[in-house]
Amino acid sequence: MYRLGRYRTLLTTLLVMIGGTILCAASAGHFAGQRALAGESAQVQRQLQLHAQGLQQRIDRFGTLPQVMALDPDLSTALRTPPDAAGRQRLNLKLARANQVTRTSTLTLVGRDGVAVAASNWAEPSSNVGEDYSYRPYYLQAMANGHGRFYGIGMTTGVPGYFLSHAINDAAGRPLGVIVIKIELSALEQEWLASPDIVLASDNHDVVFLANQDAWRYRLLRDLGRPERNEMAASRQYADRSLQPLRARTERVLEDGGRIVHMADPALPRPVLWQTIDLPEEDWHLHLLHDAGAAGTVARSAAIGAGAAWLALGFLVLFVQQRRRLAAHRQRSRRELETLLKQHAQELRTAQDGLLEAAQDADSGLSRSLEHLPQGVVIIDGQQRLVAWNSRYLELFRFPPGLVQVGRPIEEIFRFNARRGLLGPGPIDEAIERRLNHLRSGRPHMRESEKDDGTVLEIRGNPLPDGGFVTSYADITSYKNAARELRSLADALEHRVAERTRDLDDARREAEQANRYKTRFVASAVHDLLQPLNAARMFVSVLRGKLVDAEQQQTVDHIEAALSAQDAILASLLDISRLESGSLSTRVRAFNLGPLLETLAREFGIAAEGRGLQLHWVPTTAVVVSDEALLRRILQNFLSNALRYTQRGRVLLGCRRDGARLWIQVHDQGPGIPESLHREIFEEFRRLHDGQERGAGLGLAIVERIGRLLGHPIQVRSTLGSGSLFEVAVPLGSPTDVVLPEPSPDHVVETTADGPLRSRRVWAIDDDPHVVAATRALLERWACDVQLADGPLAALQAAAADAVPELVLLDVRMGEFDGPTLYERLCGHWQARPPVILVTAERDDALKAYAQENGWGFLSKPVRPPALRALMTQLLLRHHR
Structure with a gap:
C-alpha cells in the first residue's frame, strides 16, 4: 500500500510538470509568435512605404x-x-x-x-x-x-x-x-536587389512588371478576363512576353491586411509575409514578400523559455520539499547517531578494560584483542618489561624467534634495534637511555622513523594508568611516497610556470621591440616618401608660374590635388603610427567649444556649397576639457565623411548634454551603414562606399585611436536609406578654468609682389638632390639670390664670415647630420645667426616647440609654396626690425 501511494504521488508530480510545461510553452509560443508577427508586419509596411516613396520620387522627377x-x-x-x-x-x-x-x-x-x-x-x-x-x-x-x-x-x-x-x-x-x-525603371530594380526580401510592382491588371528577382517578373497575380487580355493585346503592352500565373496559397490573414502565404510557383522553402500598398496616382500596386520564419523562431524560443521556466519553478518546489524532508531526516539521524555514539562509547570503555585486563593477565604476550589492529602494538608495564604485543609488531621489526617474550626488559629490545641501526646515528647508550627516560616520564609522544629498507613508521606512545606504556607503530610509507610525489609535482609545476612566465616576458619584450621597430620603420618610410613628394609640389608650383594656357593650368591643378591626397594619406599613416606607439603628446585643457564649431562650420560650409549641400550648425556656449587640436581632427573626419557620402540634403553639426559629458554630433543624410559593419568602419583602409570622392579609408581609424588616447567614447548610429550619426563624448568644464591661448606671432599673407624676397641671399640645405633642385627653382622664381642649394658637407665648406646668408632653409634629418646641430656649426663659421626655417618630414611636436623657443620657422614636408613664401617674408621682416 505504501509503495502504491508513493507511485501515485510520483505519477501526479510528473503529470503536473509535463502538462504545465506543455501548456506554458504553447501559450507563450502563441503569444510571442503573434506579437513577433505583428512587429514583422509593421516593419514590412514601413519598408514598403520607403520603396513606394522611392518609386514615386523617381517618376515625379520627370512628371513635369x-x-x-x-x-x-x-x-x-x-x-x-x-x-x-x-x-x-x-x-x-x-x-x-x-x-x-x-x-x-x-x-x-x-x-x-x-x-x-x-x-x-x-x-x-x-x-x-x-x-x-x-x-x-x-x-x-x-x-x-x-x-x-x-x-x-x-x-x-x-x-x-x-x-x-x-x-x-x-x-x-x-x-x-x-x-x-x-x-x-531597371535601375530601381537594381536598388531593390540590396533588400533581402522580394519586392514586386503590378499594374491595374495585376501583372507583375517590376521585380528584384527575374523569376517573379511578368507573373499574373490573378486570372485575367477576355476583355482585359484583348486590351493588353491591342496595346501590345508586354509584346510577346509569356505571362505565367503565380501560384500561392494564403494560410492566414493578419489584422493589418498582411497575409501569410505559401508560394508554390515560384517555389519558396518557407511561408512568407505578403504586404501590399497601392499607388493610386499610377494605378499600380507595390508588394513585399518577407520571410516569416523569424516569427516562428521567436515563438519557439518563447515556448522553450516558458517551458524551461515552468520546469525550473517545478524543480524549485520539489527542491524546497526535498530540503524539508532532508532536514527532518537529519534530525532523526542525529538522534539515532547520538544513541549509537553512546552505545559505542560503552563498548569502547569495555574494550579498554579488556585491553588492560589482557595486558595484565597476558602470559604468552600475543593478545587476541590486539590482532585486529592494523598497527603494530607493544605494551610494557611500570618496570619497563614486555607485557603484550601483536603479530603486526613482530612483522614490522622482524625480530628473531625467542627475543620477544613476556617479562623481557624493553631495554634489550632497544639495544637489538640499535645494533641494526634503527635508533639513528650517535652513541647507542645515549639513544637507549633517552628512550627509557621518555618512557619513565609517562608523557605521550608521536614521531616518524625511516628504516633502511625505506619503510616509514609513525610511532605513537601513550602512558597507562598503572605506570605502563603502550606504543603503536603504523606503516605510512605509501602516504609519504605520495606526499613526496606531490611535492615533486608541485616543484615541477612551479618550475614550468616560471619557465612559461619567462617565455611570456620574452615574447612581450620581443613584441614591444617589434612594435618599436615598426614605428621607426613607418616614420622612416613616411620621411623618405615625403622627400620626393615635397620636391614634386615645389616643381608643380614652378611649373604653374610658367604656364599661361587655362587647360594646362587645369592639368597642374589636378597634379597638385593628387599630390595633396597623397600627402594626406602619408600624414594619416604617420598619425596612426604615432598613436599606436604612444609618442603623440596631448595638451588637455578647458576651452570654449563655440569658436571651434564655428570655424569648422565656416570651412566645411564652403565645401558643402560646392557639392550642392547645406551645412547647418547649432551654436553653443559650452566649455569642454580636451585637446583642442586632436578634437578638431576628430570632428574634421566626421564632417569630411558626412560630405563625401551625402548625395543631396544637408549635414548638421551640433551638441547634446548628457550629465557631466557633452556629445558632439554630426548628422548626415547619406545611404546609411548596416549595423553589422559599425565596427569594421573604424579599421584601416575600410570603405563601404566610394561616395562623391574616394578616400584612403584612414580617417575613422585615426578617430578611434584619438578617442581611445583622450578617453573620449566614439559612437555611431545609422538607418539605411536615412543617414548616419557620428558623435564623440567630451567632459564638460568650468568657464573659470578656461585659459586664453597665447597670441600668435605676426602673420604675413602671401602677396603677388616679389619685393620682400627679391635679391635676398638664401641658402637651401638638404641631402636630397631632387628637393634641392626644386627648392632652387622655386626660390629663383621668387627672384631670390640662391647662393647655395646643396647638402650639409657643401654648406660647411662654403660657410665663411664674409658669406653670411640672410635666410637659411634647413632640413632636420640628413644622414649623419642633424639640422639644429649643423646650424650651430655654420653659425660658428659665419660669426652670425641668420634666421632659419626648419623644413622637415619629422612630425615631432617637441621639435616644433624647440623651433618656436629659438624663434625659428618650422614647416612640415611636403611644403606648400604659399606657406613657405609667407613664412620667409615674415622672418625677414622680423629680423630686419
Missing part, C-alpha cells in the same frame, strides 16, 4: 518634363509644318541634347497621325523615327485628355519602360501631336 517640352515652339512648328531633312536633323539633335540633360531613356515627338516625327535615339539602329504609335495608350490618352501614362515594352527598342506623354496644341487648343518621354 512632358509639359515643359510641349511648350517648345520648335516642336509645335515641326508638327504644324512637316520639316525638311535638315530641319528634322536639327529636331533630332535637340531631342538628343534634352535627353542627355534630363537623363531619360528616350524623347519622341509623335505627329497627329501617330507616326514619330523625331526622336532622341534617331542615330541608333532601334530608332523611333517613322514608327507608328497610334495604337499605344499613352498616345490615345494624350490626344483625348491632354496627357497620358503607360508602362509597357518598347516595340522598337524592346526595352520596357514607363511612358509619360503630353499633347502639343495649336493656338485654338487642338492637338497637333504628342511629346513622349520614356523612363527606364
